[in-house]
Amino acid sequence: MSESTPTPENATFEQIGEVLRSHNSFILLSHVRPDGDAIGSQLALGFALMAMGKSVRLVNEDGLPENLAFLAGSERIETPPTEPLDVEVAIALDTATKPRLGDGALHAASKAKIWLNIDHHVSNPKYGDLNLIDSTSPATGQILYDLITKLGLPMPAETRDAIYVAVSTDTGSFQYPSTTAKTYDMAADLTRRGLDVGGINSKTYDEQPFRKLELMRALLLTLERSPDGLVANWMMRDQTRIDLELRPEDSEGLIDIIRAIRGVQVAVFFEELPDGKIRVSMRSKDRRFDVCNIATQFGGGGHALAAGIRMPGPVEEAKTRVLDAIRRRIDEAK
Numbered sequence: 424m425s426e427s428t429p430t431p432e433n434a435t436f437e438q439i440g441e442v443l444r445s446h447n448s449f450i451l452l453s454h455v456r457p458d459g460d461a462i463g464s465q466l467a468l469g470f471a472l473m474a475m476g477k478s479v480r481l482v483n484e485d486g487l488p489e490n491l492a493f494l495a496g497s498e499r500i501e502t503p504p505t506e507p508l509d510v511e512v513a514i515a516l517d518t519a520t521k522p523r524l525g526d527g528a529l530h531a532a533s534k535a536k537i538w539l540n541i542d543h544h545v546s547n548p549k550y551g552d553l554n555l556i557d558s559t560s561p562a563t564g565q566i567l568y569d570l571i572t573k574l575g576l577p578m579p580a581e582t583r584d585a586i587y588v589a590v591s592t593d594t595g596s597f598q599y600p601s602t603t604a605k606t607y608d609m610a611a612d613l614t615r616r617g618l619d620v621g622g623i624n625s626k627t628y629d630e631q632p633f634r635k636l637e638l639m640r641a642l643l644l645t646l647e648r649s650p651d652g653l654v655a656n657w658m659m660r661d662q663t664r665i666d667l668e669l670r671p672e673d674s675e676g677l678i679d680i681i682r683a684i685r686g687v688q689v690a691v692f693f694e695e696l697p698d699g700k701i702r703v704s705m706r707s708k709d710r711r712f713d714v715c716n717i718a719t720q721f722g723g724g725g726h727a728l729a730a731g732i733r734m735p736g737p738v739e740e741a742k743t744r745v746l747d748a749i750r751r752r753i754d755e756a757k
Contacts (some may be wrong), residue, residue: 434553440574448478448510450532454518455484455525463589464516464563467582474577484525488672493626496581503527507534517563519544519724546724561601564589635673655681656691682706701741703732711756
């Protein structure tokens with residue numbers, strides 16, 4: 424995306440910068456069950472704004488995941504207060520649809536006069552007053568890196584580290600096809616700015632709680648592969664969450680284990696949620712098998728190679744419906 428060529432729906436970097444510079448109070452939000460890109464994006468932009476002397480609140484419906492608490496400044500992430508905050512600008516980060524911010528977060532931001540929507544999901548309907556959506560970017564963190572550097576905004580250490588973790592986690596540690604030379608250039612620049620690559624990678628990937636390994640053992644007992652070997656799926660019952668005392672972030676990234684199976688082109692993770700809904704995560708290795716297209720059939724969204732759904736249960740019925748849709752897409756592509 425060029426910051427100098429807006430579309431009717433996309434703002435220029437300069438237009439976003441004008442809002443950031445001319446207002447003093449901000450609430451930064453990201454999606455429920457936040458991942459590294461969601462929290463990293465909040466911290467990255469939040470600390471850049473704080474370094475400009477702005478008043479900033481970092482709010483997430485579900486709060487800070489335990490696995491991201493190592494990030495400098497992460498104690499600033501808070502769950503929504505009961506009353507709306509007196510802020511001028513609300514900024515939604517890495518969130519494909521506005522309801523995914525959560526009811527409490529939306530209530531906290533309800534006094535904001537201006538909404539900015541910065542994201543990289545192709546399914547984003549551009550719900551902000553100003554939108555900066557770049558579906559070619561591998562992570563919202565990389566969009567923020569471009570925004571911050573091109574506008575000449577401050578990049579304190581908290582921002583630098585948060586951008587790296589945002590992009591690293593959303594690219595599978597720089598492995599996914601969305602990773603480009605520009606992504607590596609960004610990482611090199613962050614390193615020149617003082618990023619401790621080994622240290623931050625160790626904290627991101629080598630500090631897993633034992634219960635996550637126990638979850639993996641339980642998931643392997645449910646693993647299934649289609650007769651042609653193209654589709655693999657596994658399933659997590661809500662009872663497993665209870666038995667292992669799991670946290671929401673414990674299942675993040677585990678789908679990559681079955682995605683990595685030789686011959687598998689589409690990986691699917693079905694998860695029973697406490698409210699009876701089913702969370703479906705999908706990954707594809709082949710753009711012909713566009714999982715975002717499949718997800719939108721069930722009210723979900725995401726990217727061609729990574730998408731998700733929340734749909735009614737029971738899990739057996741959801742599994743049948745989604746796997747049938749995947750099979751139809753594969754047969755059409757063939």
